[in-house]
Amino acid sequence: MRTYIKINKENLRHNYLEIKSKTNKEIIAVVKGNAYGHGIKEISQELALSGCKFFMVASINEALQLRKSLILSPILLLENTSDLKSVLALKLTLSIMSLKQLEDISKTKIPLSIQLFFDLGMKRDGLLPYEALEAKKIISHSNLLLTGIFAHHTCKENYEKETNILTEILKIFDNKIIYHHQSSNYILEKDDSKFLRIGGALYGLVDMPNINLKTVLKLYSPIWCIKEVKQGEEVGYGNKKTVPENGYIYTIPFGYADGLKRNTTLLGFINGEIIKNVGNIMMNHTLMFSKNKYKIGDEIELIGDNLNINYLSKQYKTIPYEITTSLNPNLKRIIE
The missing domain is CATH 3.20.20.10 (Alanine racemase)
Known part of the structure; x- marks a missing residue:
């Protein structure tokens, strides 16, 4: 995965x-x-x-x-x-x-x-x-x-x-x-x-009021490990961050070696909810938290229809170009 x-x-x-x-x-x-x-x-x-x-x-x-x-x-x-x-x-x-x-x-x-x-x-x-x-x-x-x-x-x-x-x-x-x-x-x-x-x-990285442009890129990461956690439990390197409430930690194979900044608050979308990471981004992994239960293999949308690149750039306080150009060339690209 x-x-x-x-x-x-x-x-x-x-x-x-x-x-x-x-x-x-x-x-x-x-x-x-x-x-x-x-x-x-x-x-x-x-x-x-x-x-x-x-x-x-x-x-x-x-x-x-x-x-x-x-x-x-x-x-x-x-x-x-x-x-x-x-x-x-x-x-x-x-x-x-x-x-x-x-x-x-x-x-x-x-x-x-x-x-x-x-x-x-x-x-x-x-x-x-x-x-x-x-x-x-x-x-x-x-x-x-x-x-x-x-x-x-x-x-x-x-x-x-x-x-x-x-x-x-x-x-x-x-x-x-x-x-x-x-x-x-x-x-x-x-x-x-x-x-x-x-x-x-x-x-499709530019909002043009009189031109109908469409986003070309979407980014997905699968859940490949699940840990059930309780409110207040410490997670990540140094155990410096705690879980906000009872729920689950979902590890995804996406980290700062893949294009994320280490101190980013990563947003993901799954089954109608927006979830965030807990703790610092790691080199090849990120720990996402949700109180809802999902299964291994379920995909989290990181850029797509529900998390538009222009919306994300505002949340991450940057521009769309920086987000997409940071993506590791070794990430698999599927043409559809």
Whole structure:
């Protein structure tokens, strides 16, 4: 008996087509972070079958997984890597995050496909707007092929201002060049770009008032050990926690090695009730408590129809992305 993840491929396909129908744009599917914890191989294959023609990853290893999964579509690589031979061999498009990186790569004379990433105010990485002219000059004297320009917005309040900055950058380059700056939170914002760069919304991890998105991932863990306990009994490492009332301790095979934070108050749903853990999360186990009696093999829903990911993120004081990307890649994923 093992904890496992269910991936609803119909919901994934629905989300992809729903976004396409609302925007009439090409979608660059962001599958970094193991496809936001959903499983990069399974998700990418299903998206390709749904018609997706462009993908984005964070590392060469992720790109390699896509190529091994027979994804032949263009892949944009976010990693600032020196392994240019792999970039060329895997036919990747390399993201350029700084003027120095661009200068160094141009000196190698390797004919790489590149896209320039511009910093619109986040201060994380990316070329600064005033460096656009110099970047164009470097590219014009190199073997590099510029296939696009992209950026990331800081927040909705700054969207218009940052879009205007990007518009000025684009004027320096060929006006026919591909560009993308709209991510999941900006799907319905008006824009002339023919591309959207979508991650969280594909997986139903974003609440969109005018787009009907469905959750793709569910998480279940079976009861594999039961202990009857009385109120006040001590449990767990160090016996630092006590049982709130008479009932049962249900051990499930899911712990911080599987993606939980050790100090989390884990919520589970079973037979119409929400139950919680008692004591700290362990590496491979969690002790759940209920006054009601269940049997070995009964499944506890940890993410699903009754414990929606957006509800859970509020309870855990985090965001849906952190919850799903934390899930161990070794957890079994079932496509349904």
